[in-house]
Amino acid sequence: MLNGLFKEKYALPLEEVKRRHEYDDSRYIRIQGMDVHYRDIGEGPVLILLHGMFSSLHTWEDWINILKDDFRIIALDAPNYGFTGPHPKGMFKNIYSEFLNEFTDALNIQECMLAGNSLGGWMSWEFAGRYPEKVKKVILIDSAGFFFVVPWLLMTMAFPLSPLISRTMKFPRGAFKAVLKQVYGNPGRLRKEKLNLYYDLMMREGNRSSGARVVHYIRNNIGFRTGYMKGITQPTLVMWGRKDRWIPVRHVKEFCSKIRNCRSVIYDDAGHMPMEELPEITAQDAREFLLADNNR
Numbered sequence: 001m002l003n004g005l006f007k008e009k010y011a012l013p014l015e016e017v018k019r020r021h022e023y024d025d026s027r028y029i030r031i032q033g034m035d036v037h038y039r040d041i042g043e044g045p046v047l048i049l050l051h052g053m054f055s056s057l058h059t060w061e062d063w064i065n066i067l068k069d070d071f072r073i074i075a076l077d078a079p080n081y082g083f084t085g086p087h088p089k090g091m092f093k094n095i096y097s098e099f100l101n102e103f104t105d106a107l108n109i110q111e112c113m114l115a116g117n118s119l120g121g122w123m124s125w126e127f128a129g130r131y132p133e134k135v136k137k138v139i140l141i142d143s144a145g146f147f148f149v150v151p152w153l154l155m156t157m158a159f160p161l162s163p164l165i166s167r168t169m170k171f172p173r174g175a176f177k178a179v180l181k182q183v184y185g186n187p188g189r190l191r192k193e194k195l196n197l198y199y200d201l202m203m204r205e206g207n208r209s210s211g212a213r214v215v216h217y218i219r220n221n222i223g224f225r226t227g228y229m230k231g232i233t234q235p236t237l238v239m240w241g242r243k244d245r246w247i248p249v250r251h252v253k254e255f256c257s258k259i260r261n262c263r264s265v266i267y268d269d270a271g272h273m274p275m276e277e278l279p280e281i282t283a284q285d286a287r288e289f290l291l292a293d294n295n296r
Contacts, residue, residue: 052118129228185243
């Protein structure tokens with residue numbers, strides 16, 4: 001009944017978002033009632049790339065171009081974001097690890113390596129902990145996992161009824177730009193094309209309310225189920241931007257205290273998304289770690 005009271009306004013149709021931002025090699029696969037958007041590029045060991053909150057597979061464009069000669073890279077738009085859009089069931093326990101299990105089965109991937117940024121880091125460590133037989137190595141980039149104070153825009157999405165009310169909101173582009181610039185250690189690196197991309201994805205039909213449901217779910221569960229980290233024995237690399245204004249750099253030690261086979265690297269001149277700000281050096285560090293002979 002409440003859904004009927006909060007009609008979605010200002011939404012950008014999916015087909016228009018695709019017209020503006022779809023890749024020539026974009027693919028789609030039907031999983032859990034969604035047409036999941038992904039790219040599958042290169043040959044070699046499988047590396048799955050998982051984006052953060054209100055982001056999409058586009059965040060990995062530089063990494064894909066740099067690493068495609070060494071790996072079979074699969075980047076995807078996670079449920080509730082990007083072209084994939086809202087999950088039909090909303091948010092529920094183990095949503096992303098169960099989804100990734102079905103996704104890898106559908107693509108006949110028996111073993112892979114993972115790299116996840118922010119919310120994609122949560123997806124990575126939970127999947128690695130619940131399905132260790134499928135995961136060979138893990139990279140966590142400014143990953144969600146422990147308590148932190150979210151930016152004000154995300155904080156408003158944690159309020160009661162926010163998943164419904166967010167349907168009626170058109171986020172002012174100026175305010176959205178101010179929040180997005182906080183993601184970068186050097187705000188001058190935020191290009192206009194990136195701002196337009198992320199704004200369009202935010203306004204894609206269904207994404208405002210589904211994104212709010214993710215924030216609301218995390219708030220209601222008081223964070224994340226870190227117990228799954230105990231099951232991670234795979235070699236793990238924690239990457240972090242020292243200038244991260246969203247999730248503090250002290251979380252590096254927390255991850256490495258929970259995950260046994262863990263090491264870390266900190267980038268002094270990067271914020272919450274080092275793979276976008278410093279793609280060459282972060283991709284090189286990822287390549288060396290993933291190809292090194294440090295298997296379980």
